[in-house]
Amino acid sequence: MTHIAVDIGASSGRLVIGDIKNGKLTIEEIHRFANGFTERNGTYYWDIDHLLTEIVKGLAYAKTLGVKRCTLGIDTWATDYVLVDQEGKRVQEVIAYRDKRTERTIEKITKHISKKDIYEKTGIQFLSFNTLYQLYEEKKENLEKTKMIMTVPDYLGYKLTGCAVTEVTSASCTQLLNVKEKDFDQDLLQLLSIEREQFPPFSYPGDMLGYVRNEYFPDYDLPETKVIIVGSHDTASAVAGVPAAEKNWAYLSSGTWSLIGIESDAPIITEKSLFYNYTNEWGVFGTYRFLKNIMGMWIIQEVRRHLTKDYNFAQMVDEARKAPPCKQFINFNDQRFFNPDNMVEEIQKYCRETLQPVPQSTGEIARCVFTNLAILYSLSIDEIESISGRTIDSLYIVGGGSQNDFINEMTAAVSRKTVFAGPSEATAVGNILIQLIAEKKLANLQEGRNLVLNSFSIKRFDPRESGNDALKEQFKQAVFSWICTEYRLHKKN
Numbered sequence: 001m002t003h004i005a006v007d008i009g010a011s012s013g014r015l016v017i018g019d020i021k022n023g024k025l026t027i028e029e030i031h032r033f034a035n036g037f038t039e040r041n042g043t044y045y046w047d048i049d050h051l052l053t054e055i056v057k058g059l060a061y062a063k064t065l066g067v068k069r070c071t072l073g074i075d076t077w078a079t080d081y082v083l084v085d086q087e088g089k090r091v092q093e094v095i096a097y098r099d100k101r102t103e104r105t106i107e108k109i110t111k112h113i114s115k116k117d118i119y120e121k122t123g124i125q126f127l128s129f130n131t132l133y134q135l136y137e138e139k140k141e142n143l144e145k146t147k148m149i150m151t152v153p154d155y156l157g158y159k160l161t162g163c164a165v166t167e168v169t170s171a172s173c174t175q176l177l178n179v180k181e182k183d184f185d186q187d188l189l190q191l192l193s194i195e196r197e198q199f200p201p202f203s204y205p206g207d208m209l210g211y212v213r214n215e216y217f218p219d220y221d222l223p224e225t226k227v228i229i230v231g232s233h234d235t236a237s238a239v240a241g242v243p244a245a246e247k248n249w250a251y252l253s254s255g256t257w258s259l260i261g262i263e264s265d266a267p268i269i270t271e272k273s274l275f276y277n278y279t280n281e282w283g284v285f286g287t288y289r290f291l292k293n294i295m296g297m298w299i300i301q302e303v304r305r306h307l308t309k310d311y312n313f314a315q316m317v318d319e320a321r322k323a324p325p326c327k328q329f330i331n332f333n334d335q336r337f338f339n340p341d342n343m344v345e346e347i348q349k350y351c352r353e354t355l356q357p358v359p360q361s362t363g364e365i366a367r368c369v370f371t372n373l374a375i376l377y378s379l380s381i382d383e384i385e386s387i388s389g390r391t392i393d394s395l396y397i398v399g400g401g402s403q404n405d406f407i408n409e410m411t412a413a414v415s416r417k418t419v420f421a422g423p424s425e426a427t428a429v430g431n432i433l434i435q436l437i438a439e440k441k442l443a444n445l446q447e448g449r450n451l452v453l454n455s456f457s458i459k460r461f462d463p464r465e466s467g468n469d470a471l472k473e474q475f476k477q478a479v480f481s482w483i484c485t486e487y488r489l490h491k492k493n
């Protein structure tokens, strides 16, 4: 039996075939496609039909490779949802989380229920685009027409199999689940005038969803495909794919977003975790992903989009290395960087406002982005250690961003932690691990993680290496200018 992962992030999607051969986990990307949102009449939308078509195309291609039977797992980004009416049709197109409709919604909702109460109920970080806030802004007539509210990965599974579920790792990111009651929180649903029954029954990683209904796709010759529920939230699958063998490790799922955190057997919901805005997204097999969203490679993706010359990401790293040491601190988690019209101009404007040198060249801007992301990662590790009481010995960076050795080196240098980088397709790898466990080819997740460690080349960055001394000097400069920046910002306000 072949196993295929569908991993769709904000910038790209891919189908990856995986299996265990000669004691190693082998993966092969068989189909990759672009993802992204477009603006129509002032609203940002995903193209969900495009994503479904690309999944089916990838399955048809697998058939041409000789795959007659397979299992399939689907993971995507979280928080966005699909409204499905009585006939099984979409009530409206799928709005993207970077849409501006929820810019002020947290303020509106916290007039009815405090942040402290919401956090104590859900343990979920406050992101302006959480499903709770999106549904608050949803047109009432749309919700009245809605029979089922589904997250994006659950909707894709439904369109393939006809089976409707609410997978818990993705559902937890809605900020609607009561972490003690392990179900949707009635107070929050009431605030939205939504019934619990509008969400399909829960499903859990390792459950079987159903078979792809080939009759739904008469134009394609598809393998017999059994869909298995994985960590439907891509970050849940990414964490599952982290090749950690020892204890006291943290992860950084580095893609469009940087998700940095630890795996916990219980939620961590304290005054401090609320203050630093950490979340307790549900993980696979009853774990919790205690983590924080950092703006991530979105920043460099948007910088790249506004450059006059076309660079690939490896070239941007080369340009950064050639540039002089970074002389400015930018808190890229500032909401102004969430979806500005022009990221290059926004970065330069921030530096002017905070009386810092303004980066001009591609290399200067790229170095500024990478340097400041590494600082934010290192600060987060400090926060995680302080909140959890754990000592973090190593940071596993996985996802596309794990290929950025400039950031890997810098993060090791300033965090003083050993950094392991890879696999870049950890999300797809974790997705496949869960399928292998469901198919009894692996006993448990640790066996899977050990297999990943022994199957992929994982780079190691030691904080004590001499090459990092120069970096530490740069960081002293950057952190000093950050302190000055924060002071200037507060003085200004």
Ligand SMILES: Nc1ncnc2c1ncn2[C@@H]1O[C@H](COP(=O)(O)OP(=O)(O)O)[C@@H](O)[C@H]1O
Residues within 6 Å of the ligand: 008, 009, 010, 011, 012, 013, 254, 255, 256, 257, 297, 298, 300, 301, 313, 314, 317, 399, 400, 401, 402, 403, 404, 405
């Ligand atoms: N060769 C590379 N060198 C450095 N960074 C890279 C490279 N390839 C990809 N990246 C980084 O990985 C990011 C995409 O990561 P990925 O995990 O595929 O994102 P997502 O899942 O959000 O679509 C890119 O935005 C880029 O910053």
Ligand SMILES: C[C@H](O)[C@H](O)[C@@H](O)C(=O)COP(=O)(O)O
Residues within 6 Å of the ligand: 008, 009, 010, 011, 076, 077, 078, 079, 097, 233, 234, 235, 254, 255, 256, 257, 258, 259, 293
């Ligand atoms: C909006 C959420 O925070 C987002 O889903 C994030 O958790 C995530 O899934 C990031 O995935 P990418 O692969 O797009 O970085």
Ligand SMILES: [Mg+2]
Residues within 6 Å of the ligand: 008, 009, 010, 234, 255, 256, 399, 427
């Ligand atoms: Mg991703």
